Amino acid sequence: xxxxxxxxxxxxxxxxxxxxxxxxxxxxxxxxxxxxxxxxxxxxxxxxxxxxxxxxxxxxxxxxxxxxxxxxxxxxxxxxxxxxxxxxxxxxxxxxxxxxxxxxxxxxxxxxxxxxxxxxxxxxxxxxxxxxxxxxxxxxxxxxxxxxxxxxxxxxxxxxxxxxxxxxxxxxxxxxxxxxxxxxxxxxxxxxxxxxxxxxxxxxxxxxxxxxxxxxxxxxxxxxxxxxxxxxxxxxxxxxxxxxxxxxxxxxxxxxxxxxxxxxxxxxxxxxxxxxxxxxxxxxxxxxxxxxxxxxxxxxxxxxxxxxxxxxxxxxxxxxxxxxxxxxxxxxxxxxxxxxxxxxxxxxxxxxxxxxxxxxxxxxxxxxxxxxxxxxxxxxxxxxxxxx
Numbered sequence: 001x002x003x004x005x006x007x008x009x010x011x012x013x014x015x016x017x018x019x020x021x022x023x024x025x026x027x028x029x030x031x032x033x034x035x036x037x038x039x040x041x042x043x044x045x046x047x048x049x050x051x052x053x054x055x056x057x058x059x060x061x062x063x064x065x066x067x068x069x070x071x072x073x074x075x076x077x078x079x080x081x082x083x084x085x086x087x088x089x090x091x092x093x094x095x096x097x098x099x100x101x102x103x104x105x106x107x108x109x110x111x112x113x114x115x116x117x118x119x120x121x122x123x124x125x126x127x128x129x130x131x132x133x134x135x136x137x138x139x140x141x142x143x144x145x146x147x148x149x150x151x152x153x154x155x156x157x158x159x160x161x162x163x164x165x166x167x168x169x170x171x172x173x174x175x176x177x178x179x180x181x182x183x184x185x186x187x188x189x190x191x192x193x194x195x196x197x198x199x200x201x202x203x204x205x206x207x208x209x210x211x212x213x214x215x216x217x218x219x220x221x222x223x224x225x226x227x228x229x230x231x232x233x234x235x236x237x238x239x240x241x242x243x244x245x246x247x248x249x250x251x252x253x254x255x256x257x258x259x260x261x262x263x264x265x266x267x268x269x270x271x272x273x274x275x276x277x278x279x280x281x282x283x284x285x286x287x288x289x290x291x292x293x294x295x296x297x298x299x300x301x302x303x304x305x306x307x308x309x310x311x312x313x314x315x316x317x318x319x320x321x322x323x324x325x326x327x328x329x330x331x332x333x334x335x336x337x338x339x340x341x342x343x344x345x346x347x348x349x350x351x352x353x354x355x356x357x358x359x360x361x362x363x364x365x366x367x368x369x370x371x372x373x374x375x376x377x378x379x380x381x382x383x384x385x386x387x388x
Contacts (some may be wrong), residue, residue: 010124013181014117015136017174019143021081022114024088024107024171025053026147027163029228030247031155033236038160039097043233044358046097049104050229051350056108058343061115061336066200068116068332069189074182077113081175084110085168092164114140115339119331120185122324133320141313145251148228152248188329200333207326210334212383213319214341216277219376220284221342222349223369224312227288230353230365239296253302257309274384276318281380284311285373292366315376316342 028035028049036046067076087110091103118140121132154162189196203210231250235242287308294300323334349372356364382388 009181010183011121011132011135013177014121015139017139017178018114018117018136019139019141019146020167020170020174021084021111021117021143022140023143023147023150024084024111024167025057026050026144026228027151027167028053028104030148030152030232030251031160031163032229032232034155035100035160039095039100041097044354047229047350047354048101050225051347051354052101052105053108053111054225054343054346054350056105057111058108058340058347060109060112061343062340063197064109064112065115065336065339066196066333067193068119068335069330070187070191070193070196072187073116073120073185073332074178077116077178077182078175080110080113081171081178084113085171085175088164088168088171092161092168094161114143115335116332118320119324119335120182122320122331123185124183133324134317137313137317137320141309142255145254145309148251149248152243152245156243156245189333196333199330200336203327203330203333203337207323207334208388209322209326210337212379212388213323214338215388216281216376216379216383217316217319217338217342218345218348219372219379220281220312220315220345222345222352223284223288223372223376224308224349225346226349226353226356226365226369226372227308229350230357230362233357234362234365240298250302250305253305254309257306257313260310260314273318273322274380277315277380277383278377280311280314280318281373281376282311283307284315285370285377287311288366288369288373292363292370295362295366 032046032050033043035041035049036043039046064076064080084107087103087106091100091107094100094103118133118136121136124132150166151160151163154160154166189199191199204214232247234240235247235250284307287304290300291304319338323338324331326334352368353365356368360367379388
């Protein structure tokens, strides 16, 4: 393979692989009711699979992602992917909920390479930074959203354990592609692992923009995960009574929104950061409000999913553009702070989504989401006024 052809494949391969890896955190969400029925457990108990996957992902990013500045990133990614491949095959043979919860947590931890790949895209030419970030991040988004479609379809064909086997094959293919295509990136940190973590935490106090982006990212992604977890239960009950594969199709609607979101990265490059954020978080707020006003309208739901996804993903792309410009030598550590906070928000959002659902169903779930989206608008306002 010539250097030109190889270079032309780098970003697409990174986008595909990051999407294939991160999908493991989300495969379970549309099929929680199927797993609950299969194992004879309550929806609330099985809902912890999604929560633990996200928490594992968040913790994995805090402890593993900084290593991207200290170790050879390519080798780090391939080693973690190898372990992910093995644990997926083990999980495919599990019929015990306790073990499945443990495996889900480990799978979340081992899905970290998706976020090691993302900051690598920011290093491959400053002139195309936003473009590269947007392409790889769009790959991650499509992986998250397509996971719902795929898991619903496979569950109906061969049962939910087939998802783990499918994912293991996909991770293996991604690993082979990364082995041959992924470039070597120079190591930028020479200290110990302890000093690496210490320097990561120091970035929180050093950069106000990082604090602003992390809090905002946590809130908006918490809404995203709360929505998709509770939507599964909403669509599987009256008046819809949709099957797992039908619920998965709603992920295809959101993919359209994800493909629109990179436009906001170009706007951020032109210095329109807060205009972006007011617009994207405002879209998110209005999408949830529309569902709250018309909770059983399928057309309002479809439109809201499309625009909600634009709002969430456009916010994240703008945040990435902001934080990667702070320190060229610490992309992995900046990403660690941001993404750890981001996925703590995911776990908290899923928890409160499940809690709200257990108390008052879809209506209560939407009420707590509208509260979080109002808080996100407040964060944007305070940040734009330099008060945060």
